[in-house]
Amino acid sequence: MTGGRKLLGHVALLLPPFGWLTVFYLGSLFALLLSAFWQVDSMSGEILHEWTLDNFRILATDSTYRVIAERTIGIAVLVTITDIILAWPLAYVIARKVGPRMKLVLLVLVALPLWSSMLARIYSWRLILGHDGVLNWFLRTAGLPEQSFAFTNVALWIVFTYLWLPFMLMPLVSALERIPASLPDAAGDMGATPFQTFRTVIFPLAIPGMAAGSVFTFAVTLGEYVTPMLVGGAGSEFIGNVVYSNVGVSGNIPFAAAYSMILLVVVGAYMLLARRFGAFDGA
Amino acid sequence: MRNLALWGAASAVLAFLLLPLLIVLVFAFDASSVQVWPIHSFSLKWFYATWADEEVRSALLVSLEVAGLATLLASVLGTLAAVGMNGLSSRAVQVGSFFLTLPIALPGVLTGIAMNSFFTALEIPFTMVTLVIAHTTFCTVVIYSNVMARLRRLSRSLLEAAQDMGATPFRGFTSVTLPLLSGSIVSGMLLAFALSFDEVIVSTFTSGSETTLPLWIFGAIRLGQHMPEVNVVVFAVVAVTLLPIILGQKLAASASRE
Numbered sequence: 001m002t003g004g005r006k007l008l009g010h011v012a013l014l015l016p017p018f019g020w021l022t023v024f025y026l027g028s029l030f031a032l033l034l035s036a037f038w039q040v041d042s043m044s045g046e047i048l049h050e051w052t053l054d055n056f057r058i059l060a061t062d063s064t065y066r067v068i069a070e071r072t073i074g075i076a077v078l079v080t081i082t083d084i085i086l087a088w089p090l091a092y093v094i095a096r097k098v099g100p101r102m103k104l105v106l107l108v109l110v111a112l113p114l115w116s117s118m119l120a121r122i123y124s125w126r127l128i129l130g131h132d133g134v135l136n137w138f139l140r141t142a143g144l145p146e147q148s149f150a151f152t153n154v155a156l157w158i159v160f161t162y163l164w165l166p167f168m169l170m171p172l173v174s175a176l177e178r179i180p181a182s183l184p185d186a187a188g189d190m191g192a193t194p195f196q197t198f199r200t201v202i203f204p205l206a207i208p209g210m211a212a213g214s215v216f217t218f219a220v221t222l223g224e225y226v227t228p229m230l231v232g233g234a235g236s237e238f239i240g241n242v243v244y245s246n247v248g249v250s251g252n253i254p255f256a257a258a259y260s261m262i263l264l265v266v267v268g269a270y271m272l273l274a275r276r277f278g279a280f281d282g283a
Numbered sequence: 284m285r286n287l288a289l290w291g292a293a294s295a296v297l298a299f300l301l302l303p304l305l306i307v308l309v310f311a312f313d314a315s316s317v318q319v320w321p322i323h324s325f326s327l328k329w330f331y332a333t334w335a336d337e338e339v340r341s342a343l344l345v346s347l348e349v350a351g352l353a354t355l356l357a358s359v360l361g362t363l364a365a366v367g368m369n370g371l372s373s374r375a376v377q378v379g380s381f382f383l384t385l386p387i388a389l390p391g392v393l394t395g396i397a398m399n400s401f402f403t404a405l406e407i408p409f410t411m412v413t414l415v416i417a418h419t420t421f422c423t424v425v426i427y428s429n430v431m432a433r434l435r436r437l438s439r440s441l442l443e444a445a446q447d448m449g450a451t452p453f454r455g456f457t458s459v460t461l462p463l464l465s466g467s468i469v470s471g472m473l474l475a476f477a478l479s480f481d482e483v484i485v486s487t488f489t490s491g492s493e494t495t496l497p498l499w500i501f502g503a504i505r506l507g508q509h510m511p512e513v514n515v516v517v518f519a520v521v522a523v524t525l526l527p528i529i530l531g532q533k534l535a536a537s538a539s540r541e
Binding site: 012112125219263 | 285289290292293296297299300301303304306307310317318319320321359360361363364366367368370371379382383385386388389390391392393394396397398399400401403404405416417419420423427452474477481483484487488497500501504505513517520521525
C-alpha cells in the first residue's frame with residue numbers, strides 16, 4: 001500500500017468522528033464565546049447579536065458574582081485537599097499491601113460508586129444527614145449530640161468529597177504501583193525510618209498521581225450546580241447555579257455564557273499547573 | 284501497630300465510599316412515605332406505585348431512547364476514531380485523544396451552556412434530537428478509549444497476514460479487525476449507555492421539554508415531591524447502571540484473556 005493511499009484511509013476513518021466533534025463541540029465552544037459578548041433585549045427577551053462588554057462589566061463590578069466565584073473555587077480546593085488525605089490510606093493498601101486477587105476486588109469496589117448514578121449518590125446523603133437521618137440516629141444511639149449539617153456548606157463539602165473520591169483514588173493507586181519495591185527497601189537499608197522513607201521516597205513519587213486526581217476532583221466540583229441545589233443551603237450558590245438560573249429562569253444566555261468563561265479560564269490554568277507536577281505523564 | 288492504623292483508616296474510607304449506596308438501596312423498601320431512619324416496616328408497595336406512575340414511565344422511555352441512540356452513534360464514531368488513529372504518530376494520537384476527551388474533561392455546566400448557546404444561535408429547537416447529539420458527543424470518548432486499549436494489545440501481524448493473502452484493506456478490516464474488536468466495542472457501549480442513562484447536567488441544558496429519568500429524579504428531589512417513588516427509581520437506576528458495569532468488566536476481562 002502506498003503512503004498516500006494509507007493517509008487517505010486514515011482521513012476517511014477520522015472524518016466522521018472529528019467532523020462531528022468539530023461541528024458540535026468546537027462549534028458549541030465558539031458559540032459560547034460569541035454569546036458572551038451579546039446581550040438580551042430587556043423588553044422582548046430576544047438575544048441581540050451586537051457586540052458589548054456589558055456582561056463582563058457587571059461580573060467585574062457586582063460583588064455578588066465575585067463572592068460566588070470565590071466560594072466555588074474555595075470549596076473545589078477544599079474538596080481536592082480532603083480527597084487527597086482520604087485517598088492515601090486506601091490507595092496505599094490497594095497498591096502495596098494486598099495480593100492481586102484482593103487488589104482486583106478492591107479496585108472494582110472503588111470504581112462501583114463512580115459508575116452508579118450520581119443523583120442516587122447525592123440523594124443518599126439527604127437520607128444520612130437529614131434531621132431524622134441515619135447519622136443522627138447513630139449519634140443518638142451513641143449518646144452524642146445530634147448534628148445539623150443538612151443544607152449547609154458543610155454538607156456540600158462532605159458530599160463533594162464523597163462523590164469525587166474515586167477520581168483521586170484511581171490515579172494515586174497507579175502512581176503508588178509504579179514505585180519499584182526496591183526503592184523503599186534501599187532507603188530502609190540505608191537506615192531511614194519508615195516515616196523518613198515515606199516522606200523522602202514514596203510521597204514525592206506519588207505527586208504525579210495526586211496531580212492527575214486533583215485535575216478531576218477540582219474541575220468536576222467547579223462545574224457543578226446539582227449538588228449545591230440538592231444538599232446546599234441559602235449560601236451555597238456555585239457559578240453553575242448562576243449559569244443554570246440564567247438559562248432556565250431568566251433566559252439570559254449571554255450573561256450565563258460570560259460567567260461560565262471563568263470556569264474555562266480557571267480549569268485551563270489548573271490543568272497547566274497540574275501538568276508541571278506530572279499530572280499527564282502517566283497517561 | 285502502624286499497620287493496624289493503616290488498615291483501620293483504609294477500611295473507614297472504603298465504608299465511606301460504599302455505605303451511602305447501600306443505604307439508598309435499602310430505602311426503596313421503606314413502607315413509609317417520609318424518610319426516617321431506622322426504617323420501621325418494609326414493603327414493595329412503592330415499587331407498584333412507581334411503576335403505575337405515567338410520568339416516571341415516559342421519563343424512562345425518553346432515557347432509554349436517548350441512551351440507546353447516543354450509544355449507537357457513539358459506537359460508530361468512537362470505533363472509527365480508534366481504528367483511524369491506530370498507527371498514527373504518538374503525538375497525533377495524543378492530540379486526538381485530548382480533543383475527544385474535552386467534552387467530559389471540561390466542567391459539565393460549561394459543556395451544557397456551550398451546546399445550549401450553539402443550538403440557540405442556530406435557532407434549532409430543543410428536542411430529543413439535541414439531547415441525542417449532546418449525549419453522543421460525550422459518549423464517543425468512552426467507546427474510543429475502550430477500542431483504543433484493545434487495538435494497542437492487538438498484534439499487527441494478523442492484519443498483515445490478511446493483506447498478504449490478498450485481502451483489500453476494507454476486507455481486512457471487516458473480516459479480521461472488526462471481529463477482534465467486537466468485545467471491546469460492546470463493553471464500551473455498555474459503559475456509554477450507563478453514562479448517558481445517568482447524565483443530568485448537560486441534559487438540563489439540551490432537553491427542552493423532554494424529561495429524562497435523571498431530570499425527573501432531580502426535579503422531584505429538588506421540590507421534595509414523590510419521595511417514596513424517588514427511592515424506588517433511584518434503586519432501579521443504580522441497579523440498571525451497575526449491571527452493565529459488572530457485565531462490561533466481565534467482557535473486558537474475557538476479551539483481554541483471548
